[in-house]
Every structure is written in structure tokens, then in C-alpha cells.
Amino acid sequence: MNKLFECKNLSKDFGGLTAVNKFSFDIEEGEIVSLIGPNGAGKTTFFNLVTGLYPASSGMIMFKGEDLIGLSPYEITQLGIARTFQAVRLFPDMTILENVMVGQHCRSKSGVIGAILQPKSYKEEEERIRTNAEKQLAFFGSRLMGFRLNQPASSLSYANRRRLEIARAMSTEAKLLLLDEPAAGMNPKETIEIAHLIGKLRDERGFTILVIEHDMRVVKDVSDRVVAMDYGSKIAEGTYQQVATNEHVVEAYLGRKGNEEQDNAN
Amino acid sequence: MTDSNTINTIIERKHATKTVLIGIYSGLVTLFVCLIGMVETFGARDIIGGIISMGHTMLIIIAVGSGAVAVKTLREDMSTPGATINKPAFLVEIFVGVTTGLIVGATLSIFVFATQLVDMRSVLINVSPGLLEMLTLQQPASQVMMTITVLGSLLGGIGAAIFNINPRIRLPLVLGLTSVVSLGMLRDMLKIVLSREGWPSVLLNFLVKNQGLSIAGATTIFATTVALVIIWPHLPKIYDKTVRIIVTYVPKVLQFAVSIIFTIALTMRVFWFIGISDKDLPILPSCQAADSSPNVDLAKCISILSNDVSTTSDLLGTNLATLVSTIITVSEILVGSLILLCFIFAIWNIRQNANLTDTKSTLEDPNNALLIIAKRNISAFFSVALLVSLPILLGVFPSEVLLNVGLYMLMGFGLNIVVGMAGLLDLGYVAFFAVGAYSTAILTSPRASIELGMSFWAALPIVVLVTGATGLLVGAPVLRMRGDYLAIVTLGFGEIARFLFLSDWFKPWLGGAQGIILIPPVSIGNVQLIGPHKLYYLIITGCLIALFISARLRGSRVGRAWMAMSEDEKVAETMGINTVYYKLLAFGLGAMIASISGAVFAAKLGTIFPHSFNVLVSITALSLLIVGGIGSLPGIIVGALVLVGLPELLREFTEYRLLIYGAILIFMMLSRPEGLIPRVRQTRELDDQELSQDAWLHDKNEANNGSSVTVT
Numbered sequence: 002m003n004k005l006f007e008c009k010n011l012s013k014d015f016g017g018l019t020a021v022n023k024f025s026f027d028i029e030e031g032e033i034v035s036l037i038g039p040n041g042a043g044k045t046t047f048f049n050l051v052t053g054l055y056p057a058s059s060g061m062i063m064f065k066g067e068d069l070i071g072l073s074p075y076e077i078t079q080l081g082i083a084r085t086f087q088a089v090r091l092f093p094d095m096t097i098l099e100n101v102m103v104g105q106h107c108r109s110k111s112g113v114i115g116a117i118l119q120p121k122s123y124k125e126e127e128e129r130i131r132t133n134a135e136k137q138l139a140f141f142g143s144r145l146m147g148f149r150l151n152q153p154a155s156s157l158s159y160a161n162r163r164r165l166e167i168a169r170a171m172s173t174e175a176k177l178l179l180l181d182e183p184a185a186g187m188n189p190k191e192t193i194e195i196a197h198l199i200g201k202l203r204d205e206r207g208f209t210i211l212v213i214e215h216d217m218r219v220v221k222d223v224s225d226r227v228v229a230m231d232y233g234s235k236i237a238e239g240t241y242q243q244v245a246t247n248e249h250v251v252e253a254y255l256g257r258k259g260n261e262e263q264d265n266a267n
Numbered sequence: 268m269t270d271s272n273t274i275n276t277i278i279e280r281k282h283a284t285k286t287v288l289i290g291i292y293s294g295l296v297t298l299f300v301c302l303i304g305m306v307e308t309f310g311a312r313d314i315i316g317g318i319i320s321m322g323h324t325m326l327i328i329i330a331v332g333s334g335a336v337a338v339k340t341l342r343e344d345m346s347t348p349g350a351t352i353n354k355p356a357f358l359v360e361i362f363v364g365v366t367t368g369l370i371v372g373a374t375l376s377i378f379v380f381a382t383q384l385v386d387m388r389s390v391l392i393n394v395s396p397g398l399l400e401m402l403t404l405q406q407p408a409s410q411v412m413m414t415i416t417v418l419g420s421l422l423g424g425i426g427a428a429i430f431n432i433n434p435r436i437r438l439p440l441v442l443g444l445t446s447v448v449s450l451g452m453l454r455d456m457l458k459i460v461l462s463r464e465g466w467p468s469v470l471l472n473f474l475v476k477n478q479g480l481s482i483a484g485a486t487t488i489f490a491t492t493v494a495l496v497i498i499w500p501h502l503p504k505i506y507d508k509t510v511r512i513i514v515t516y517v518p519k520v521l522q523f524a525v526s527i528i529f530t531i532a533l534t535m536r537v538f539w540f541i542g543i544s545d546k547d548l549p550i551l552p553s554c555q556a557a558d559s560s561p562n563v564d565l566a567k568c569i570s571i572l573s574n575d576v577s578t579t580s581d582l583l584g585t586n587l588a589t590l591v592s593t594i595i596t597v598s599e600i601l602v603g604s605l606i607l608l609c610f611i612f613a614i615w616n617i618r619q620n621a622n623l624t625d626t627k628s629t630l631e632d633p634n635n636a637l638l639i640i641a642k643r644n645i646s647a648f649f650s651v652a653l654l655v656s657l658p659i660l661l662g663v664f665p666s667e668v669l670l671n672v673g674l675y676m677l678m679g680f681g682l683n684i685v686v687g688m689a690g691l692l693d694l695g696y697v698a699f700f701a702v703g704a705y706s707t708a709i710l711t712s713p714r715a716s717i718e719l720g721m722s723f724w725a726a727l728p729i730v731v732l733v734t735g736a737t738g739l740l741v742g743a744p745v746l747r748m749r750g751d752y753l754a755i756v757t758l759g760f761g762e763i764a765r766f767l768f769l770s771d772w773f774k775p776w777l778g779g780a781q782g783i784i785l786i787p788p789v790s791i792g793n794v795q796l797i798g799p800h801k802l803y804y805l806i807i808t809g810c811l812i813a814l815f816i817s818a819r820l821r822g823s824r825v826g827r828a829w830m831a832m833s834e835d836e837k838v839a840e841t842m843g844i845n846t847v848y849y850k851l852l853a854f855g856l857g858a859m860i861a862s863i864s865g866a867v868f869a870a871k872l873g874t875i876f877p878h879s880f881n882v883l884v885s886i887t888a889l890s891l892l893i894v895g896g897i898g899s900l901p902g903i904i905v906g907a908l909v910l911v912g913l914p915e916l917l918r919e920f921t922e923y924r925l926l927i928y929g930a931i932l933i934f935m936m937l938s939r940p941e942g943l944i945p946r947v948r949q950t951r952e953l954d955d956q957e958l959s960q961d962a963w964l965h966d967k968n969e970a971n972n973g974s975s976v977t978v979t
Contacts, residue, residue, distance in 0.1 A: 052841050078843035092834040095827070103831045107843030109824055113852065116823030117816050123823075130824070173843055 004063075005030040005209055006177055011060035013043075013050055013233075020046040022233035023060070028177070033203055033210045035220045037244070038230035039253055044213045045087055047230070048179050052084050053077045065176070079107040083175035085166045087182050087213075093155035097145055100154050100165055101134035104172030137168040140206070141198075160191050167198075171206065178202065180212040184219050196222040217245075229253070282344060286337050286363050290370030290423075293333030297326060297371055298378060301402070304393035305923050310401045312919075313479030314451030320479075322401055324448055330371045330419050334364030334426025342430075360427045368423015369416065375402065376412040376419075383408045439496040446492040451480050453916060456665060463662045507638075514641045526648065533652055540659050541801050542794050654807055658800035667799035668915040670871065673806035674864050676907035678888045679895075680813035681860030686889065687898035688817075688826060689853035690833020692754040694885050695741070695761025699858035701880035702737045703865025705768060706730045708783035708875050709776070717776075723789040723870055730866050731859045738858025742851045749836065761885055768877040782876035789870045802871050809863050816860075817900055829853060887911065894935055896942020905943050 006028040013021040021043045028034050036044050049055045051062060053074040062069040069077055083104070092100050109130055115123040138145040141164045149157075154165060163183060170178055183199070184192045196219045202208045214220050220227060220241060227244040229237040237247040244250055300306050310322025338360045345355055355363075379402055381387070387394045403411045429437060450457060454475060461471040474484035513522070658666040678700060685693045710719050710726035745756050768777050777783065789796040789805060796802050820826045828849050831839040840846050869875050887910060895906025910928075917924050935943075 054837060054841065073845070074837075074840040075843045075845045078841060084841060086838070090835055090838045092831050092838070094834055095830055099827055099830070103827050103839070103842050103844070106824065106828055106831075111824050113820065113825055113856065116825050117819045119819065127824070169842065 004028070005032075005065065006211075007063040008051070009061050009063075011047070011050060011062060012058045013046055013055060014058045020233050021050060024230070024233065024235055025060075026228055026235060026238070028209060028211060030176075030209055031203065031207070032225050033199065033212065033223050035224040035227045035241075036211060036213045036230060037215070037217075037220060037227060037250075038236075042230040042253075043233040044230055045181060046233075048084055048181055048213065051077075051179065052082060075107065078173055078175070081174070081176035082179065083170035083173040083177075084179035085163075085170050085181055085183065087185065089159075089162045089166050091154040091162055091166055091169070094153055096151045097138070097154055097157070097165060098131070098134055098150040101137050101168050101172045102130050104137075104169045105130040105133055105174075108174050134168075134172055137172045138165075140171065140201075141168060160187055163187070163195075167202075171202070171208070176209055178208045178210045180210060180214075182213050182215060184214060184216045192216055192219060195219065199223045221245075282341055282363075285340055285344070286366055287370065289333060289337045289340065290367035291374075293329055293336075293367060293371045294374030297329050297375055300325060300329075301375075301378065301398060302391050302393055303923075303926075304395075304398075305920075305926075307393065307395060307398040307401060308920060308923070310397070312452075312454070314448055315485045316476030316479040316481055318479075318482065320401070321452060324451075326375075327422055330368050330422035331426035331429075333367040333371050334423035335429055336426075337363045337367045337423075338427045338430050357431055360430065361424050364427020365420045365424040368426065369420040371423065372416040372419015376415040379403060379408050379415065380412055439493040442496050443489040443492040447480070447485050447488050450488055451485070454479055455919065456916060459664050460661050463660075506642075510641050510645065511638055514638055526644075529648070529652070533655060536659065537655050537804070541791075541796070541804065654811075655804075658803045663798060663800050666803045668912055670799040670803050670806055671915060672907050672912045673803065673810055674868055674871075675888060675891060675911045676903060677806060677809050677813055677864040677867075678861050678884075679891050679903040679907055680810065680817050680900075681857045681864070682888050683817060683892055683898070683900070683903055684820070684829075684860070685853050685857035686892060688821065688833070689829040689850065691850060691853060692750060693757045693854075693857070694754045694882075694889065695757035695759070695764070696857070696861060696888055697880050697882065697884040698741065698761045698764035699734050699738060699861035700865040700868070700884060701764055701768060701877075702734045702858075703730055703862030704869040704875050704880070705777060705783070705865075706733045706862070707866040707869040708786050711870075712783050712786045714783070714785045720787075723787070723866070727863070727866060731862050734862030734865070735855045735859045738854040738856075739851050741858075742854030746847055746850055758882070758885075761882055765877055765880050768880070780877065782874055784874040786869050786873050786875070788873070789867075796870075799871070802867060806864075806867050809867065813860050813863075814900060814904075821900075825849070825852070890932065894932070894943060896945035899942060899944050899946040902942050902944040902946075909943070 004027045008027070009025045011021055011024045012019065024043075024047065036047070038044055046055065050057050051069065053069065053072055053076070057070055060070075064077075064080055064082060067080060069080070069082075072080075092103065095103070109126050111123045111126050115126075135146070135150070138150070144161055145157075145165060145168065154162065157165060163186075167178075167180070167183065170180075180199070184195045187195060199210060199212060199219075200223055203210055210223075212219075212223065224241055227237075227239065227241050228235060229244050229247065229250045231249070231253040236249040236253060237244045239247075306322040306325060308322075309325055310320045312321045313319065314321055314324050338355075341355055341360065341363055379399065382394055382399055399408070402415070429441070432440070458471065458475055461474070462468075474480060474487070476484070480488070657669060661669075678696065681699070682693065682696050685691050685696070707723070707726055707730050709717060710721045710729060711723055713720040741757070741760050745753055748756060767773060769780055771779060773779070789802070796805060820829075828839070828844045831842065831844060832846050832849055836846055868879075872879075891906035891910045892903060893906075894910055895902025895904070909931075913931075914924050914928055917927060920927070
């Protein structure tokens with residue numbers, strides 16, 4: 002199988018602190034990979050490096066054979082990587098539909114002149130963006146549909162905001178989805194649903210998924226492969242069973258017992 | 268707060284303290300307006316001729332207001348959860364009102380008494396005999412002290428009682444009185460408008476008496492307002508029915524014919540109006556020379572105009588025959604119809620976009636669809652007709668006010684793209700206005716350094732492009748900044764622009780402090796647009812085009828990108844939006860729209876100086892957005908009318924203009940921070956029940972606390 006995503010010796014320093022340290026790892030097309038590790042292990046920093054929010058200090062990131070280093074976040078999105086955020090970051094004053102329509106931005110091209118004169122091509126494109134957005138929302142059942150389409154995103158409940166954020170990422174027509182703790186703050190029922198949803202995203206929509214998750218039930222359910230990180234480096238990789246029994250991983254978690262027990266319980 | 272609400276104590280101690288405080292504040296306000304001379308100046312002008320002056324009205328409003336505010340505060344305080352009695356008794360309220368009124372009256376009477384003992388004039392120069400005469404109603408001071416105090420308490424009581432009147436009576440009453448007072452204030456404007464050709468002179472004689480409104484006039488105004496307020500809720504139904512009848516019973520051909528005839532008639536009328544030779548209006552150049560700031564000194568114009576109104580109307584009559592033949596050439600009719608089509612097209616489209624929900628219901632019911640389209644066309648037609656005929660109806664001076672409103676409104680539309688849509692707080696917007704004005708001047712004035720002497724229309728595209736480029740130039744260095752930092756930097760850019768225009772460096776090209784003179788007026792065909800009543804058409808066309816562009820952009824892919832960027836720049840970028848491009852686009856487009864406003868400004872004045880482009884222009888443009896409701900397009904129109912139009916109308920009270928203006932701004936922001944006409948989305952959001960249950964927006968860290976409540 003061809004490698005969809007690959008990074009080699011990726012490092013990121015913040016002054017003296019090395020948040021990501023010579024991290025090498027790859028994802029094959031159609032895989033669901035979980036990235037685990039204690040708080041501060043550098044998981045979210047890694048996401049920020051991949052999406053271009055932080056410039057990498059050294060190393061390389063390849064996606065579909067193209068080097069991502071030095072590209073702007075919007076160019077990376079255009080190439081086919083979309084993400085969600087750990088603390089949900091929607092556009093709260095925009096409607097639910099608009100939030101998802103924004104995701105289509107890089108797949109459409111009408112500009113100012115088109116918007117003012119509204120030729121046929123503009124109207125068709127708008128229609129396409131709209132239908133596509135509704136299609137993404139429909140993926141989550143009736144929760145985000147109907148009267149809700151034209152309500153501001155800030156009117157949604159917490160769990161629905163998480164779903165909307167995933168819908169927005171889906172609508173960029175990405176190949177690779179980066180989900181940053183999709184189950185954080187959800188109740189047990191919703192957590193099971195999210196795990197089910199991640200599977201569905203791959204099986205029905207063909208996304209390749211890299212997910213950061215603390216909830217081990219979700220990790221166990223969804224992952225083809227698990228990568229564990231600590232202090233910015235990869236400490237283990239393999240199936241859930243392999244990683245869960247790896248002594249480095251156990252050490253990384255139990256070494257900070259006070260904090261991590263809460264995280265695991267969560 | 269249990270047994271304190273018994274009859275014995277009547278009112279709780281803390282409420283009593285508050286009431287007294289409100290009374291003292293109101294008393295201080297009364298003293299303040301007396302001492303700064305406002306009461307006396309306003310006293311020279313009658314609301315109702317010979318009966319009540321504006322100065323007295325002001326004092327009355329303060330006294331009544333103090334009572335009303337005290338009662339309102341009391342009610343709010345008492346409705347806090349846990350109180351045994353949530354609403355104060357009627358008598359308690361009256362008592363509170365009377366107390367505050369009493370304090371106001373007493374303050375005033377002590378002041379009057381004090382003036383008898385000490386000569387305050389050496390320090391407080393406004394304590395003139397005229398003021399005392401007003402306060403004492405020309406009676407010996409010792410006798411009126413009691414009267415003033417009693418009157419004060421009475422008015423305070425009335426203020427309190429207002430709250431206990433049934434709202435169905437209260438609303439017409441209050442609005443009726445308000446309209447009498449405001450029309451009384453605008454008496455001069457009323458006089459100028461009504462003495463024009465076309466308005467029956469009976470109306471003028473009936474409404475206006477030498478110093479103010481006539482009693483009959485005031486009564487009529489009051490009655491009309493009351494009647495209007497009462498039938499207002501029924502109007503949509505009546506309108507609906509009328510339109511339904513027209514749609515069902517009047518044949519399509521007839522509808523079409525009538526609208527065509529109306530359109531042609533209106534076009535002809537407007538062209539006849541625009542075509543009146545400018546030499547016939549000798550007053551205008553002097554108006555222009557009076558002052559070169561955006562607000563031409565209208566006080567002077569008023570005096571000139573009121574003498575010349577009859578001359579103007581004479582000219583309209585006698586020169587008719589010769590004018591009609593020369594002016595209405597085929598080319599102008601063509602151009603005119605095009606402009607008119609633009610209007611109709613613009614308004615029709617905006618309404619179409621606004622009524623998305625309507626369009627959905629049309630699909631289900633074809634009859635309904637016809638009705639909605641008819642309503643849309645009719646309202647579009649009448650809006651255009653009204654806009655087009657305003658200068659014809661109102662005359663030169665009100666057109667001048669409207670022209671200034673238009674200049675700022677156009678800037679408002681431009682700034683709205685930058686601030687309202689893209690979320691980039693720009694305090695140096697005047698720079699683009701100035702670049703627009705200066706580049707127009709350089710390209711068109713034969714006296715300018717390069718002596719091009721182009722026509723306005725040939726210069727306009729160049730001006731727009733040049734200013735757009737300036738927008739990019741200013742935008743580029745500030746790409747990484749947001750919010751407050753951006754505001755400060757752009758503020759600096761605005762000032763730099765002014766100093767560059769003023770500098771000796773550029774003096775050979777830009778004229779330094781002397782500016783550029785002899786900018787030719789705009790001409791269409793062989794008609795020169797001299798005078799605000801003609802330039803009005805130019806600026807209103809500009810405004811409508813800007814409105815149209817803004818409305819179209821807002822709902823488009825570009826508008827969504829801007830909105831996303833203004834809400835969360837980082838996320839917008841990871842969602843595939845090139846924020847650098849969209850920021851520059853916003854700066855460029857905003858600059859282009861400001862440049863059109865600047866071009867019209869230059870052509871209007873004929874001369875431009877650097878000092879016309881100070882920071883106040885930027886601030887006014889920004890505050891009209893905020894007062895109107897940021898991001899709301901109707902808000903810009905209302906904001907411009909309130910913030911630019913109102914001060915123009917208050918020009919007679921120049922000294923107090925900024926005081927009133929500032930007071931209105933503070934009051935507005937305290938009582939309606941979301942603006943006069945907030946964006947629909949914002950109100951919806953504020954009303955939303957779900958929002959109150961969920962503090963997500965205030966506490967983004969929730970995501971990390973697994974304990975947060977989740978509701979689906």
C-alpha cells in the first residue's frame with residue numbers, strides 16, 4: 002500500500018522546550034490511527050505542525066508525495082488535510098449551515114465580481130456548496146438539520162458543537178482528518194456514538210483518520226494502529242493490545258499517576 | 268426585605284437613598300444646562316409660538332424624566348428575586364416621582380434665590396438676566412420660589428404616573444408630544460421646506476407662527492401622530508389587502524402601463540430638476556466657500572437661502588419653456604433611465620435576498636408568490652420614487668444635509684466591509700477618503716500640478732484604482748495585527764496621510780496647506796451638477812451601488828470567508844481561507860468605496876484642503892456603524908441619518924451640538940449597545956434560550972473539564 006502521510010524526524014522547539022522531538026511516523030490510506038500519550042506529550046503540537054499553524058524546527062512532512070513544510074495552513078487544507086480542535090472552535094456567530102459552507106471554501110473559487118454580478122456559474126457553485134454542506138450535516142442524523150440550519154452555531158449544545166466541527170472538517174473534502182479529542186467532555190453514551198461515528202467516517206466516506214484521544218474505550222474500538230507519545234517522542238506503536246501492554250507506555254502513564262488516573266477514568 | 272414594605276415605612280431605606288440620589292443628579296443636570304447657557308439659548312426659540320419655549324421644554328423634560336427614571340429604577344430594584352412585593356404600590360411610585368421632582372424644583376429655586384443674593388455673573392457668565400427672566404417667568408424671584416418647587420414636584424409626579432397609564436394610551440401620547448417637540452425644534456427647516464414651490468402656502472401659515480409652531484399646528488401634529496400610532500399595527504393588513512385586490516382584479520397590462528407611465532413621468536421630472544441651469548442659483552457658490560470641511564457651514568446658508576427661496580421658485584416657473592427644450596435631450600433620458608433601472612434593480616435584489624423565508628413559502632402557494640412579488644415591486648418602486656424626489660420636495664438646504672449624510676453613508680458602506688465584514692478595526696479610514704478627493708482634484712483641476720483637466724467621469728476609474736492600491740499599501744504592513752493594535756496602527760496611518768498632504772515635500776503637487784482649487788463640477792452631458800440638490804443624485808447612486816455590492820458580498824463565498832476570518836482567524840486559515848488575500852481584499856474594496864465618496868466631496872466643494880481630512884471623519888464613520896448596529900446594512904443608513912443628519916439640523920445651536928451629540932452617543936451605547944438596527948443574527952442569538960443555558964462562549968475551557976453538562 003502507498004503511504005498517504007509520512008513524517009520523518011519532525012521536531013519543534015519552543016525556546017528551550019522541545020515539544021516534538023524527532024518524531025517519525027506514517028499513515029496508510031484508509032487507516033484509523035490513534036495518537037495517545039499523557040498531557041503535554043506534544044500531540045496537539047504535532048497536529049499544529051501538520052496543519053501549518055506552527056512552523057517545524059526540523060524534519061519533513063510528506064502528504065500524497067508533497068512536502069508540507071513551509072506551506073500555509075490554507076494550502077495544506079487545500080491539499081486534503083482537515084482538522085478539529087481540542088477546545089471546540091467554531092464560528093459562533095455564523096449559522097450552522099454557514100459554518101459548514103466555509104469548509105467548502107477551498108473547493109470553490111468564485112470571487113468578488115462573481116458575487117456581485119451573480120452569473121449562472123456563481124449560482125450553480127453556491128447551490129453545490131449548499132447541497133454539499135447539507136449532505137455533511139445529514140451524516141449526523143437529524144441533530145443538525147431542519148430548523149437548526151439557520152441558527153447560529155453558538156446556540157448548539159456542547160456535543161452538537163463537536164459534531165458540527167467534524168462536519169465542517171468533512172466538508173473540506175479532505176483525504177486525511179485530524180480529530181483532536183473528539184470525545185472530550187462527552188457523556189458515556191455520546192462517547193460510544195463518537196467511536197461508532199469515526200468508524201463510519203472511514204467506511205462510508207473514505208476518510209483516513211488520525212485521532213488524538215484520551216478515552217481508551219474509543220481508542221480500543223476504532224484504531225487499526227495506535228501510536229503513543231511522551232515528551233515529544235514516539236514511545237510505542239502497534240495494535241491497541243501491543244501498545245497497551247508496552248512497558249514504556251505503562252510507565253509514561255503511571256509515572257504521573259495523580260493526573261492520569263482522572264484522564265483514564267474520563 | 269420582609270416587613271420594610273409595610274405602609275408605615277412606605278419605602279425601604281436603600282430605595283429612598285436611590286430616589287434622593289436620582290433627584291440630586293437631575294437637579295445637578297438642571298443647574299448644569301442653566302449654567303452653560305443652554306437653557307437661555309434654547310429659550311430664545313419657541314416650540315409653540317408665544318406659549319412655550321424650547322428652554323422651558325428642556326427643564327420640563329428633565330423634571331418629568333427624573334420622576335420616570337426614579338420609578339423605573341425602583342421597579343427594577345424591587346423585581347429582584349426574593350422580594351415579598353415585586354411591584355411598588357401606585358401611591359409609593361407617585362411619592363417617589365414627587366420627591367425627585369421636588370429636589371429638582373428646589374435646586375432650581377435655591378439657584379434663583381442665590382442669584383438675588385450674590386452676583387454670580389463675574390464667574391458664571393451665563394447667569395444672565397435673560398436666564399433669570401426665563402426661570403422666574405418675569406415675576407419677582409422671592410415669589411416664584413414656591414411656584415418653581417411645586418411645579419417641579421408636580422412634573423416629577425407626572426413622570427411617575429406615566430408608568431401607570433395603560434401602554435395603549437401612553438405610547439400615542441408620548442410619541443405625539445415627541446413629534447410636536449421635534450417639529451418645533453426643526454421649525455426653520457419646516458419653514459424652508461414649506462415655503463418652496465409646490466407646497467401649499469396655507470400649510471406654512473397654518474403650521475408655523477413667527478417664533479414656533481402655531482397652536483392649531485401643534486394640535487394637528489399631535490393629533491396626526493396619535494392617529495398614526497393607533498392605526499400603525501393595522502397598516503400591514505391594509506397594505507396586504509390593497510395589494511391583493513390590485514393583483515387579482517387589475518389586469519396585468521394596466522399594471523404595467525401605469526408603472527411605465529409613472530417611471531417616465533418621474534424620470535422627466537428629475538431631469539427637468541437637474542437640468543435647471545446652475546446660473547439660476549447664485550447662492551450656491553457662497554455656500555461652498557463658507558467652509559471646506561465636510562460639513563459646510565450651513566448656518567450661513569440658512570440665512571442666505573431663506574431670503575432666496577422665492578427667487579428660486581420664480582425661476583422654476585419663468586424659465587420652464589426654454590429649459591425643457593434644451594435639457595431633455597435623448598442622451599440624458601437614456602442615461603437617466605439607466606440610473607433608474609440601476610435603482611430598481613438594486614432595491615429589488617436586496618429585498619429578494621432579505622426575504623429568504625418568504626421565498627420558501629412562495630413555492631407552496633402560487634397566489635402568495637404573486638402577492639409577494641407585487642409587494643416587493645411596489646415597495647421598490649416607491650422607495651426609488653421617494654429617494655429620487657426628495658431634493659425636489661425639500662429644496663436646496665435639506666439636500667445639502669442629505670448630501671453630507673450620503674457622503675458619510677457611502678464611507679460607512681466601505682468601512683463596513685473592512686470592520687463589519689472582515690473584522691479589521693480601521694481608525695484611519697479618512698486616509699482613503701482623502702486619497703480619493705486628492706486624486707480627483709489632481710486629475711480634474713486645470714490648476715493642479717499636472718494640468719490634466721480630465722472630466723470627473725474619466726478620472727473616476729483612475730481614482731478608484733489608485734485608492735484601491737493605497738488600500739493594499741496600508742493593508743500589507745498590518746496583516747499580522749488584530750483588534751486594538753490594528754486600530755492604533757491605522758490611526759497612525761490616517762494621521763500620516765494628512766501630514767503628507769500638508770507637507771512641504773509634496774507642496775508642488777498637492778499644494779500644501781493651500782490645497783487644490785478650481786476642481787470642476789461633475790457634468791452629465793451638458794448639465795453641470797452644481798449644488799447639493801443635484802449632487803444628491805450622484806451620491807445616492809453611489810450609496811445604492813455600495814449597498815447592492817455589500818448585500819451581495821455578505822451572502823457570498825467571499826462574505827463567508829470574511830466573517831469566518833473575523834470570528835476566528837486561525838481556524839479560518841485551517842479551513843482553507845487565505846487570510847492574507849482576504850484581508851487585503853477588504854482593505855482594497857473599502858478604500859475604493861471611500862474614494863468615490865472622496866471624489867464627490869472634491870467635486871462638491873471645488874477646493875480641498877488637508878485639514879478637511881482629520882481623524883474626526885474616521886471616528887464619525889466608525890461611530891455611525893456602531894450606532895446603527897455593526898454589520899447591519901439598514902443600520903448604516905439609520906446611523907448616518909442620526910449621526911450626520913441630526914447634528915446638521917441642530918446647527919443653530921452650534922455651541923451645544925457636540926454636547927448633545929456626545930450625550931446621545933453615551934445614552935445609545937448604554938441602553939442599546941447592539942445598535943439601532945442590529946443584524947438579524949445578533950438579536951436572534953441574544954433571544955436564544957439555548958444560549959442562556961449554555962455558557963460555552965464565556966468559558967471555552969469547558970472542553971477540558973470532562974464534567975461539563977451535555978444536552979442534545
